[in-house]
Amino acid sequence: MTVNSNTLHRPFNKRRLKKNLGLTVSFIILVIGAIAMLIPFLWMLSTSLKDLSDTFVYPPKFFGKTIVWENYANVNERLNFLGMFGNTVFVTVMVLVGQIITSTMAGFAFSYLNFRGREHIFRLYLLAIMIPFHVLLVPTFVLLRDMRMLNSLWALILPCVVSPFGAFLMRQAYMSIPRALGEAAKIDGCSPWKIYTAIFLPLSVPTMTTLAIFTFVATWNDFLRPLIFLSSNKQMTLTLGIYAMQGNYSTDWGVLMATVTLSLLPVVIVFLSVQDLFVEGVAISGMKS
């Protein structure tokens, strides 16, 4: 590099070399990072296929002497996995549907309808986004107890059906729909309800999908609510079940890791199939907030 660069084409080469160097360094950094991201998952898979005698060995090996599928078969027997899986699916679907309905309706009101105090009410929704759930823990617990809903899956559903963040997200999407569309429908005699169902809802499918993915991941992975609101074995969700299992079978890492693997599958599958929408959603949430 320190050689005299009097020749004409040298600066060009230098730049190209630099660009390739940058690309190579970037690629190496990304590969190292990706390995660090993946190792825990690979270790989870590896352990889930090991016999107990292969688990506690030093140095650790990625493959045991035999591949043991029994861990996966034992999952249901030890944990009532299917029951918990069903509970989690039920809660997630109910919260998802509820949030989509309430969020799109509120978003529609805040963007299309004109009424006095609209901006003030919307500002209250924004304030509500900021409130951490931890300050509401005790009163929510007491409220659900008084409603006789503790220990039922509804304790995880009802408080989560309304999301101020969802309303905010949908409102932002609806703001970009031209008013003329709604006005035209209005002249044709469409009621706001009709405008909402026939124009706004179909046009906001991508944003609704983004909201659905966020809600799905958050609800599926929620731990604090189940921990506080549920206590009977029959009503457990997956995260709570795994947590409880850790105490009971803390040494049987094979079965534990098989359970963890199965509990991750739905989220991972959904993520991989709608990866682009998901990434877009993250970017939007980052820019708009």
Next chain:
Amino acid sequence: MTNIRNKDWFWAVLFLLPSIVGLAVFTLYPLISSAYISLTDWGLLGDMNFVGFDNYIHAFKDATALTVFSNTILFTVVTVPVLLALPLLLAMALNRKMPMTRFFRATYFLPTISSMVAMSLIWQWMYNRDFGLVNYILSFAGIQGPNWLTSPFYALVAIMIVSVWKSLGYNMMLFLAGLQAIPRVYYEAADLDGCTGLRRLFRITLPLLRPTTLFITVMSIINSLQVFDQVMVITGGGPSRSSSVLVHYIYQCAFQYYEMGYGCALGWVLAIFIFLLTMTQFALNKEEYSIE
């Protein structure tokens, strides 16, 4: 005119009713109720006696609370800078034409979408002193790994590592979106002026990325203040509270010691911190725009 307005009011009420009822019952009412409970000595079953600000004063005298505060702050001070530097580095590496971009994106995002409880369990197994993967990998570098989860120092470090590992991809994705929003013209102009390398980073990329960086910083701080799942699963706050954090203590006060009043007061301390942080972000952002 008034007729139209009335009509819109009717529809507004109809469309907002579900979400307003939900917010009133499950956010507003609990919020007010929590403020009131925090001023009492309520223990879930016994009487509710008004004690004024005693719970709040106690929070700053209680040795456990002080430990928990300092652990939370230490956790935040260590993880947030890492959660800014590493994701920015990775986002800059990923922000160019190269093979496997989609693979990298998916890989870095995988921990983010997976449940913290599940991830914590995997890491707990990897932290095992004798058979764990972490100490085995360290042994290649000639390092004798510590007994992570039973050492008062390393327990919190272990929690920090898991937390950084999990949120890295999310911040990276936000940075990437921010980087891609920077118009290419700036870089082209810089190229013509012979401005390259680090100077490009400090003169163009970082200044233009400021709103993104500010947002990620505030988000990361808020998330760090609320860390809970990994503490609960991996260490349970131990050994001897060395890895216990604010939300963990709130949970214990309310649902293990049944000191509802005190639990609510600690919750309010957290809420006020978060409120102030968000307001700071808004203020700084506004300042930014007014300059432009």
